[in-house]
Amino acid sequence: MKLSTKSNEHNIPEYSLTGDLLSFLTCSLQYRYQNKGALPPSRPLQLWFGEFIHGVMEEAYTQWTLKKTKFPWDWLKDIRPIEEKIDRRMQARGLYPPNPKYFTPYRDVAEETYNEVPPKRIISTRIENSINLWGKHLFPLMDSAEVLIKGLRKMPSEDEINKRSEFYCVNGVIDVISSLKMSSSLKDNLIIEYLEKEEFYNENHLNSEEEYEIIIDYKGMKRPKYDNKTLENKSTWNYHEWQILTYNWLRSRQNNSKKIIAGIIFYLNELLPSNEDLLVIKRDIINGKTDVEISEEDRELIENWDGTEENFPKLSDSFKLDRSIRIVEINKNKTDEALSEFDEVVKNIEKSTLNESKGKSIKNSWRADGDNRTCDACDFKNFCNKQGDNSFKFLTIP
Numbered sequence: 001m002k003l004s005t006k007s008n009e010h011n012i013p014e015y016s017l018t019g020d021l022l023s024f025l026t027c028s029l030q031y032r033y034q035n036k037g038a039l040p041p042s043r044p045l046q047l048w049f050g051e052f053i054h055g056v057m058e059e060a061y062t063q064w065t066l067k068k069t070k071f072p073w074d075w076l077k078d079i080r081p082i083e084e085k086i087d088r089r090m091q092a093r094g095l096y097p098p099n100p101k102y103f104t105p106y107r108d109v110a111e112e113t114y115n116e117v118p119p120k121r122i123i124s125t126r127i128e129n130s131i132n133l134w135g136k137h138l139f140p141l142m143d144s145a146e147v148l149i150k151g152l153r154k155m156p157s158e159d160e161i162n163k164r165s166e167f168y169c170v171n172g173v174i175d176v177i178s179s180l181k182m183s184s185s186l187k188d189n190l191i192i193e194y195l196e197k198e199e200f201y202n203e204n205h206l207n208s209e210e211e212y213e214i215i216i217d218y219k220g221m222k223r224p225k226y227d228n229k230t231l232e233n234k235s236t237w238n239y240h241e242w243q244i245l246t247y248n249w250l251r252s253r254q255n256n257s258k259k260i261i262a263g264i265i266f267y268l269n270e271l272l273p274s275n276e277d278l279l280v281i282k283r284d285i286i287n288g289k290t291d292v293e294i295s296e297e298d299r300e301l302i303e304n305w306d307g308t309e310e311n312f313p314k315l316s317d318s319f320k321l322d323r324s325i326r327i328v329e330i331n332k333n334k335t336d337e338a339l340s341e342f343d344e345v346v347k348n349i350e351k352s353t354l355n356e357s358k359g360k361s362i363k364n365s366w367r368a369d370g371d372n373r374t375c376d377a378c379d380f381k382n383f384c385n386k387q388g389d390n391s392f393k394f395l396t397i398p
């Protein structure tokens with residue numbers, strides 16, 4: 001019996017904003033091995049933490065709506081049970097915390113130190129800070145969490161004859177949507193205070209009684225480097241803005257959406273950076289590659305720090321808060337630009353996929369273009385082109 005196959009027009013390639021597009025921008029070759037080759041990273045600390053922090057914040061919000069527990073939450077009584085619940089859920093899917101140095105897993109507590117107090121490691125302290133410093137301001141503003149969004153776009157291609165489809169589907173999950181209007185009950189809210197420091201926010205919305213939305217995204221990483229002189233396109237700083245602007249486009253096409261006026265990104269590692277994070281933060285500050293102004297006291301602490309864990313400086317809460325929140329202005333022009341940037345990314349992924357399907361080797365179809373920090377943690381560094389052949393060029397099959 002002859003099995004029928006889907007015709008090309010029904011085969012629409014689907015791209016996830018974070019899993020595909022941002023991942024391809026981080027390094028195309030690593031993306032090819034990990035996503036298309038289904039090779040999981042051997043040291044997935046950042047991936048694990050990203051998923052863990054999203055799960056914990058969502059559950060903490062659910063608990064807060066049910067019990068309205070007053071802040072600050074006690075780590076052992078209020079937060080640790082949530083951590084254990086999410087850890088159990090992730091372990092059931094085979095996702096184990098990478099190293100007990102960073103986090104005390106549920107299993108350690110259950111089997112070895114039952115009835116004893118679990119040690120609070122760096123990830124737990126970071127979570128405690130996320131809930132007690134930001135959660136108390138964020139939860140009252142939240143309308144929905146983990147909102148799936150999808151949309152179709154015209155497939156960009158240089159090769160009209162060989163393109164896989166007329167359209168591609170882009171999808172994503174918005175961590176939090178806040179729905180609010182100006183009201184006196186929000187006057188003491190720190191997030192609103194940060195929004196009110198932005199000219200675009202005040203110009204458009206201070207006198208409005210209309211309800212509006214804010215898109216919020218958590219990132220389990222430090223604030224990216226920012227350079228206003230050479231704000232070249234290929235920077236993590238820009239990629240995160242494009243992500244929020246694309247969420248804006250996708251969300252605004254849903255029937256129940258309201259006017260979206262801003263995006264907020266929380267860089268949660270800033271609430272307790274690892275030693276390695278702080279070394280990079282120190283370098284950014286010394287080189288002037290940051291958009292955040294810091295106090296003289298914090299600058300002195302950072303500049304005089306010798307880089308060791310023993311002498312890790314005690315930085316102020318305002319340093320942590322200012323560096324952990326980023327407000328993104330949303331408007332039509334910026335959104336159109338972001339969409340066309342991501343169209344370009346899709347075009348390059350399609351081009352690499354086509355090259356490979358025509359017989360080019362993987363290494364000659366996908367660019368090896370991770371930055372030093374990405375390469376350091378990459379499983380493929382021993383055999384990728386960047387290490388062995390600096391003259392690697394993106395090859396196109398004629």
Ligand code: SF4
Nearest residue numbers: 027370375378381384
């Ligand atoms: S070592 Fe660097 S350039 Fe090579 S695949 Fe890994 S991240 Fe990409």
